Amino acid sequence: MDLIEELLASKNDLDTFANKIPCLLHINSTDDFRVLYLDPKLRDFFQNNYPDEEYERLKITLEAVHPDDLEKAKKSCRHYLDHIDEFSTVSFLQRIKFINHDGYSTLYTTSILIEELGGLVSFSVLLDDISINNKSIDTIVNETNYIKENFNKLNGLTQKEIVLVKLWVKNTPNQEIGNVLQITLNTVKTYKKRVYKKLGINNFKSLHDFAKAFEIV
Numbered sequence: 603m604d605l606i607e608e609l610l611a612s613k614n615d616l617d618t619f620a621n622k623i624p625c626l627l628h629i630n631s632t633d634d635f636r637v638l639y640l641d642p643k644l645r646d647f648f649q650n651n652y653p654d655e656e657y658e659r660l661k662i663t664l665e666a667v668h669p670d671d672l673e674k675a676k677k678s679c680r681h682y683l684d685h686i687d688e689f690s691t692v693s694f695l696q697r698i699k700f701i702n703h704d705g706y707s708t709l710y711t712t713s714i715l716i717e718e719l720g721g722l723v724s725f726s727v728l729l730d731d732i733s734i735n736n737k738s739i740d741t742i743v744n745e746t747n748y749i750k751e752n753f754n755k756l757n758g759l760t761q762k763e764i765v766l767v768k769l770w771v772k773n774t775p776n777q778e779i780g781n782v783l784q785i786t787l788n789t790v791k792t793y794k795k796r797v798y799k800k801l802g803i804n805n806f807k808s809l810h811d812f813a814k815a816f817e818i819v
Contacts, residue, residue, distance in 0.1 A: 605623075606714075606716070609716075609719070609723070610716070610718055610719070613718065613719055616639055617642045620641045620642055620643070621642060621643075623725070624727075625725045625726060625727045626641040626643060626644055626709070626725070626726040626727070626728075627639070627641045627723070627724070627725060627726075628640050628641055628644070628723075628724050628726065629719055629720060629721050629722065629723050629724070630679075630713075630721050630722045630724065631720075631721050631722075632683055632715065632721050632722055635664060635676055635679065635722070636664070637664065638720055638721050639719075666698050666699050667696050667697070667698060667699075668696065668697035668698070668699065668706055671694075671695065671696040671697050672696070674694065675694045675696050675711070677753075678692050678694050678753075679692055679694075679713060679722060681753070681756075681757075682713070682715075683715065683722075686715060689816070689817045690714065690817060691712050691713060691714045691817070692712070692713050692714075693710070693711065693712045693713070694710075694711055695708055695709070695710055695711070695729075696708070696709050696711055696726075697709075707728060707729075708728070708729045709726040709727065709728055709729065710726065710727050710729050711724050711725070711726040711727075712724065712725050712726075713725075748815055752801075752812060752815065752816075755800060755801050755802070755812075756816050758800050759797065759800060762783055762785075762793070763793060763796070763797050763800070764818060765782065765783060766779060766783060766790070766793050766794070766797065767797060767809065767812075767813055767818050768813070768818050768819065769782060770794065770797075770809065771806075771809060771810050771813045771814075771818070771819060772819075776790045776791065797809070
């Protein structure tokens with residue numbers, strides 16, 4: 603049973619599931635991103651470190667998140683929800699303010715829409731002292747910055763161009779791409795030139811890096 607299957611099987615007892623995984627589980631609404639479920643480890647932390655009235659407020663809101671990171675995360679999640687057929691997950695960094703701590707602690711979060719659980723299901727890992735999947739924090743930050751810098755370029759691609767990129771990075775022949783998109787061979791070549799121009803690149807490796815960063819694979 604994979605992680606998502608086990609999560610769905612535990613939907614009536616999320617706390618037990620959350621306590622078994624080495625990360626923080628939370629679920630947010632897809633309309634205003636309010637908290638629908640909060641990992642017991644986070645609930646305990648907030649309860650132990652905040653006055654009762656603040657704990658009740660923070661338990662269901664996003665006020666502990668750095669405002670700049672919150673807006674960026676919301677933007678990324680909205681784009682993900684609007685293009686759910688193209689992206690399996692969305693990932694981002696967010697700084698969390700913990701009372702009695704100096705400054706912010708940074709979480710690396712990966713979210714996936716699971717309608718059976720009512721919203722965006724997120725898995726967050728505290729980056730203060732660890733690496734994720736053998737990558738250094740600097741590498742994760744660089745990847746996140748790349749996504750931020752190229753986000754508008756992604757928005758500039760049409761749906762057909764995104765499908766073309768998805769096929770292109772798989773080394774699909776032009777004729778097959780044309781058949782899928784129902785365009786001529788010459789139009790496929792025109793599309794490829796236009797994609798390069800929109801992305802500001804001129805080689806296949808850069809295209810592959812872009813597609814990988816935005817999960818167009």
